[in-house]
Amino acid sequence: MTLPIREKLSILLPSGGVKWDEPTGGHCSIGVGGKAEGYVIVADETELKMLLSFASEHEIDYRFLGAGTQSIIREGGVRGILIALGKGFEEMERERTIDDISWVRVKAATRLPALFDWCKKEELEFPKALHFFFGTMAGRLFVHEREGENSLAQYVEEISILDREGKRLTLRGEAIRFELGKLKLPRTVAVTSLVIKLKRKEGGEQKEERELLTRGTPLMIQRVFRSPGKMGAAELIDEAGLKGVRIGGVRISTKDPNSIINEGKATARDLCVLINLVREKVKEATGMTLEMAISLMGDE
Helix, strand or coil: CCHHHHHHHHHHCCCCCEEEEEECHHHCCCCCCCEEEEEEEECCHHHHHHHHHHHHHCCCCEEECCCCCCEEECCCEEEEEEEEECHHHCCEEEEEEECCEEEEEEECCCEHHHHHHHHHHHCECCCHHHCCCCCEHHHHHCCCCCCHHHCHHHCEEEEEEECCCCCEEEEEHHHCCEECCEECCCCCCEEEEEEEEEEECCCCCCHHHHHHHHCCCCCEECCCECCCCCCCHHHHHHHCCCCCCEECCEEECCCCCCCEEECCCCCHHHHHHHHHHHHHHHHHHHCCCCCECCEEECEC
């Protein structure tokens, strides 16, 4: 972006402006990542509309980053704008209830542990499709995962979005498309909220499920690969003899081989090299091709 464009964009967003040439390691759970040319946290939907309209008008590329628990930004960084949703996108409310079913609107940046606690308070069943995920509600929509009875698709009734011109649209029914458990939308579309259908919780505590949401740790990325069939990705990685393997400052966890740990001095390049090594060795050892369950963005 040229200096005049940068100056205009900084003026456009009074709530906090833009951080230029921002290292992204502090915005991702693994703790590494290249720089974002511009990094913006938009306070609310009004700011997001302005930003998308500005980007469209000036032909600026942009991408979205949630909590960064399932994202890797390559060493070369992200050109254009990396957009994060702020406090104005963290909210849950029950819209209506019929018998034992409630329709709940969840804003895009709502953290899943916060949603769990809200569901417990409201005596609603927390979706099984959200177990083991530690990021935001919208971020979960874009992670390749399970299908069938444990898929997120079975809970989603409605999705509110903004297109690249900042126009608000609502998706329902057949307009909501999932593939391999991942929502199919252009990456230029911003999800602002969704309505999920939840059952009333039948008594008892939800301690076990809460543990599934809180065991994530800093400097780590979990569920790196999708499970290609009956065998889990962790089992395939273990079978290939890759537990504990290290490249530079990152290594495969010995407890969960489908997790990668930053030992403190890692780079995004180390991470990408290790991921490619895992895919190659698993293919050699088992004949199975592991697909990424995380978002990989930016230049090499």
